[in-house]
Amino acid sequence: MKKIQLLKIVCASLILVSMSCKKAExxxxxxxxxxxxxxxxxxxxxxxxxxxxxxxxxxDSVTLANCYATDAKFMPQSSKAVEGRPAIQKEFTQWFKGDTPQIAIKLVELWGNETNLTAENSWTMTGKDGKVVDEGKSIELYKKEEGKWKLLRDCYNSNMPQAK
Known part of the structure; x- marks a missing residue:
């Protein structure tokens, strides 16, 4: 009797094991x-x-603002944060009324996952004569929006001493 029960237990175990392996396959x-x-x-x-x-x-403040997420914050140095794409566009429109230098950006490091990315970069601004007028660094946070990585937070500062 014990051998029959043992045989039933072994058979049941083999059936369960084979079923679980089959599901995985x-x-x-x-x-x-x-x-x-x-x-x-x-x-x-x-x-x-x-x-x-x-x-x-x-x-081009419109295209520039579209690099930002709808709920982005742009945090320029020595000024309050600018919140939302329309306000960021308005901020850049104001900047571009003056003599704006050219910008070049270089990625230093990137880390993150499929949800958010963090980037460290360096940037240089040059005048019409090609001379460097400012340079610095940024920390940026990105999120996917409209199928593209968009700036969610953008904070930068200059490497140059503040004017006195």
């Missing part, structure tokens, strides 16, 4: 979550920098 590979590719996202952020530079250097 039947799981389609497509359900696996794709891996996050930081190198590809770095390329996307750098492409965004080229778009930003082109808009800034053309004094």
């Amino acid at each position: 039947e799981t389609p590979a497509e359900t696996a979550k794709p891996t996050f590719d930081l190198a590809a996202e770095k390329t996307a952020v750098e492409a965004g920098y080229r778009e930003f530079e082109k808009a800034f250097n053309a004094k």
Whole structure:
């Protein structure tokens, strides 16, 4: 009697084990979550920098503001934060009324995941004569919006001493 019960337990265990293995084999590979590719996202952020530079250097506040998320904050030095894409566009429109230098941006480091990215960069501004008029660094936070990485927070400051 004990041998029959033991045999039933062993058979039941084998059936359960084979069923669980079979389920694992039947799981389609497509359900696996794709891996996050930081190198590809770095390329996307750098492409965004080229778009930003082109808009800034053309004094195009509309295209420039569209580099920002709808709920973005732009935090210029020595001034209050500017909140939201319409206010950021207005801020850049004001900047562009004057003699605005040209900007060049270089990515220093990027880290994050599929939800948010953080970027450290350096930037240089040059006058019409090509001489550097300002240079500094930024920390930026990005989120995906409209299928692209958009600036969520943008905070920068100059490396040059403040004017006295």
